[in-house]
Amino acid sequence: MHKNQTFKLKRKPKIIGSxxxxxxxxxxxxxxxxxxxxMKNDYFGEKTFEKAERKxxxxxxxxxxxxxxxxxxxxxxxxxxxLLNQIISSSYAARAFKFPFLGVYGACxxxxxxxxxxxxxxxxxxxxxxxxxxxxxxxxxxxQYRFPLELGNQRPPTSQWTVTGAGASVISLNGDGPCITSVxxxxxxxxxxxxxxxxxxxxAPAARDTLLAHFLNTKTSPNDYDxxxxxxxxxxxxxxxIDLMEEEGVTLGVNYGDCGQMYYKREQKTLCxxxxxxxxxxxxxxxxxxxxxEGQYKKxxxxxxxxxxxxxSTQQGDTIPCVCHAIVIEKE
Amino acid sequence: xxxxxxNEAYNKYVSAKIPKTKAWPSLFNSFWVGxxxxxxxxxxxxxxxxxxxxxxxQTAWTLTLITLIFLASFLTGLGVYDQIGKFAGGGSxxxxxxxxxxxxxxxxxxxxxxxxxxxxxxxxxxAGPVIVFGVVSSxxxxxxxxxxSLF
Numbered sequence: 001m002h003k004n005q006t007f008k009l010k011r012k013p014k015i016i017g018s019x020x021x022x023x024x025x026x027x028x029x030x031x032x033x034x035x036x037x038x039m040k041n042d043y044f045g046e047k048t049f050e051k052a053e054r055k056x057x058x059x060x061x062x063x064x065x066x067x068x069x070x071x072x073x074x075x076x077x078x079x080x081x082x083l084l085n086q087i088i089s090s091s092y093a094a095r096a097f098k099f100p101f102l103g104v105y106g107a108c109x110x111x112x113x114x115x116x117x118x119x120x121x122x123x124x125x126x127x128x129x130x131x132x133x134x135x136x137x138x139x140x141x142x143x144q145y146r147f148p149l150e151l152g153n154q155r156p157p158t159s160q161w162t163v164t165g166a167g168a169s170v171i172s173l174n175g176d177g178p179c180i181t182s183v184x185x186x187x188x189x190x191x192x193x194x195x196x197x198x199x200x201x202x203x204a205p206a207a208r209d210t211l212l213a214h215f216l217n218t219k220t221s222p223n224d225y226d227x228x229x230x231x232x233x234x235x236x237x238x239x240x241x242i243d244l245m246e247e248e249g250v251t252l253g254v255n256y257g258d259c260g261q262m263y264y265k266r267e268q269k270t271l272c273x274x275x276x277x278x279x280x281x282x283x284x285x286x287x288x289x290x291x292x293x294e295g296q297y298k299k300x301x302x303x304x305x306x307x308x309x310x311x312x313s314t315q316q317g318d319t320i321p322c323v324c325h326a327i328v329i330e331k332e
Numbered sequence: 333x334x335x336x337x338x339n340e341a342y343n344k345y346v347s348a349k350i351p352k353t354k355a356w357p358s359l360f361n362s363f364w365v366g367x368x369x370x371x372x373x374x375x376x377x378x379x380x381x382x383x384x385x386x387x388x389x390q391t392a393w394t395l396t397l398i399t400l401i402f403l404a405s406f407l408t409g410l411g412v413y414d415q416i417g418k419f420a421g422g423g424s425x426x427x428x429x430x431x432x433x434x435x436x437x438x439x440x441x442x443x444x445x446x447x448x449x450x451x452x453x454x455x456x457x458x459a460g461p462v463i464v465f466g467v468v469s470s471x472x473x474x475x476x477x478x479x480x481s482l483f
Contacts, residue, residue: 153417
């Protein structure tokens with residue numbers, strides 16, 4: 001374990017606002033009633049899916065600033081990322097705003113990465129209000145990583161469904177909301193999986209690595225948390241994580257869950273569940289944040305994982321390196 | 333245990349844990365949908381010969397193929413063919429309709445990048461290898477035919 005992997009945030013930055021926007025399929029999923037805005041179709045009034053993804057991120061940032069009862073001029077920094085090459089959705093969305101922008105990429109773990117960076121920056125006193133935003137779009141991800149939408153092929157049983165949606169938060173020292181008390185930055189882990197249709201299996205070892213480091217560095221165990229939630233390991237990946245942790249003598253019990261596994265309903269036929277940067281971003285900023293505010297969860301460990309591959313590395317036969325960042329959110 | 337052994341052990345564990353596709357139901361669906369597409373093709377062929385008795389067999393086949401390619405392309409545009417494909421798998425990929433679908437679907441998808449760089453460049457991303465192998469194998473067969481015809 002690296003000694004500087006986990007940071008305790010002394011001033012406890014708060015999540016003072018959160019906002020989610022999702023596509024119609026996501027709106028019909030299990031978290032449906034908790035989203036702030038459900039789009040009528042995947043185009044969101046734009047000509048292409050890429051432009052729609054960009055507009056989703058723009059709307060999420062605008063929405064979250066309103067939700068935090070702030071104005072655009074109060075924002076000191078925007079940290080955002082997405083799945084498209086050169087994170088164009090985030091950068092192009094940032095063009096619409098007049099604040100400094102940091103683009104981050106951690107594949108599906110991007111939300112936690114932006115939280116981690118933002119909360120450290122805010123805790124250090126360098127910035128006052130930082131917007132974090134992450135999104136993904138099913139149709140843009142499919143064409144970048146997989147096949148055209150209308151191609152009549154079958155999806156393997158381990159595959160997952162990229163979420164169309166964007167989630168955003170404002171991190172600040174002033175205001176009310178759940179606070180981020182510690183963060184663990186993950187290392188890149190590769191257990192030699194090269195099946196792009198089995199991201200859960202590729203990412204589970206990264207979650208194991210970060211979980212073990214986090215428990216060791218914070219001297220906590222699974223029982224100290226009301227909810228331990230991974231991002232998009234999916235049905236198979238989360239079962240693998242439970243097995244991997246069991247081998248290390250750590251039991252993940254009923255307080256463990258996975259956003260990807262919980263996201264869609266069974267009849268929506270997404271096989272192993274949801275995935276994508278928007279998956280944990282929208283699940284966290286809707287359902288989980290609301291449940292923390294209501295007091296159902298007092299201490300939550302949020303650790304989305306990301307598979308850091310590209311279609312080029314896959315075609316060259318490389319295995320899939322993965323990363324997982326963890327943050328602890330507590331009711332204030 | 334070094335990393336290589338660890339990875340091997342992990343991959344072995346994962347492949348044991350992967351949910352398996354049920355072979356018989358998917359084979360059955362492939363079989364009857366694929367068969368149905370062939371029956372439709374044969375039906376078109378017979379109808380053509382019935383309507384135009386002077387048509388040569390060769391021309392009737394060509395017209396049948398054109399009709400099937402058009403139908404598959406049309407259904408792709410309507411968003412129906414991918415649903416058939418999800419259900420039937422190989423049954424709707426192997427016939428010529430699957431080939432038509434594999435050219436139409438990227439053309440629709442990449443329309444947003446323009447006619448040249450979008451449609452024309454991306455049209456063959458999936459069907460390209462099939463065409464290459466088709467041309468190469470017909471060259472090989474032609475060469476063998478030529479050798480044999482020398483004797």
